Amino acid sequence: MSVESEAEDRPWQVRASVIVVAIVVVAALLGFVVLPVVQGRSAGVDAFSAICRALGLQAGSPAVRQPVSATRAEPVSLVAWTEEVIARLHNPNEENGSDLAANICASCHGADGVSPDPAFPHMAGQSAFAIYKQLHDFKNGARGNEIMASVVEQLDDEQMADIAAHFAYFTKGALDPTTPVTNDPAIVRLVERGITARGLPACASCHGAHAGGPIETPTLAGQRHEYLAAQLRAFAKGERRNDIYHRMRDIATKLTDSEIEELAAYYAGIGLYQRIK
Numbered sequence: 001m002s003v004e005s006e007a008e009d010r011p012w013q014v015r016a017s018v019i020v021v022a023i024v025v026v027a028a029l030l031g032f033v034v035l036p037v038v039q040g041r042s043a044g045v046d047a048f049s050a051i052c053r054a055l056g057l058q059a060g061s062p063a064v065r066q067p068v069s070a071t072r073a074e075p076v077s078l079v080a081w082t083e084e085v086i087a088r089l090h091n092p093n094e095e096n097g098s099d100l101a102a103n104i105c106a107s108c109h110g111a112d113g114v115s116p117d118p119a120f121p122h123m124a125g126q127s128a129f130a131i132y133k134q135l136h137d138f139k140n141g142a143r144g145n146e147i148m149a150s151v152v153e154q155l156d157d158e159q160m161a162d163i164a165a166h167f168a169y170f171t172k173g174a175l176d177p178t179t180p181v182t183n184d185p186a187i188v189r190l191v192e193r194g195i196t197a198r199g200l201p202a203c204a205s206c207h208g209a210h211a212g213g214p215i216e217t218p219t220l221a222g223q224r225h226e227y228l229a230a231q232l233r234a235f236a237k238g239e240r241r242n243d244i245y246h247r248m249r250d251i252a253t254k255l256t257d258s259e260i261e262e263l264a265a266y267y268a269g270i271g272l273y274q275r276i277k
Helices: 003-043 047-054 083-090 094-109 128-140 146-152 157-167 185-192 225-237 244-252 257-268
Strands: 170-172 273-275
Touching: 003 047, 083 128, 083 157, 094 146, 094 157, 128 146, 128 157, 185 257, 225 244, 225 257
Parallel strands: none
Antiparallel strands: 170 273
């Protein structure tokens, strides 16, 4: 290419470069200044914050106010199944557990784990893991109850494990298959198979014997009707929140009042408790 041709093309190259730069600048102004400011104004966001959000320097969108929550953070559960905890539950100080249970727990939950008062749950039939988790949750505030919080306040992890292991020595008696628990096939279906269309898993998938669910899953069979119904309602209302991964809250919110009552009656009518220690 001749020198004359290069000289003739240079002005066009300059003009093209200027046009490209101008387009980029205009686009940047529109995308990072004008539009964010306009959107922010309609959302009540000041111009500086809107521009910073558009540039990614602040969290949030220029078109929407940043959500503010005054909700206090609360633990779901702080239980950790360490080797030490599991070993203590399998090899407790039996004398210590017996003494603590007699002096602290028996007045409400019964000497053999069978509660004399409908307001308090049976401890008999529960695994040491289930009892330990609930005691631990009461202590750290994951589960709220003024009475239980004051009871466990002075207990350490080993003492709670000893109490849990003590009551785990009491178990359900043989079930009586000839005793009708419910005549409602819908409740039996909910317990045994669940209702997929409503997102309800089978109760027995976690709470059934040898179901293979989480080790802290409580036993429902033979539990107090009043207690079971009260806990399902507490989960449904979000008043009880120590269910890991929101499991029980998700399930309970989908149950009707009638289903809660019938499920409580179903499980309360299964089996009796006897001491096997």
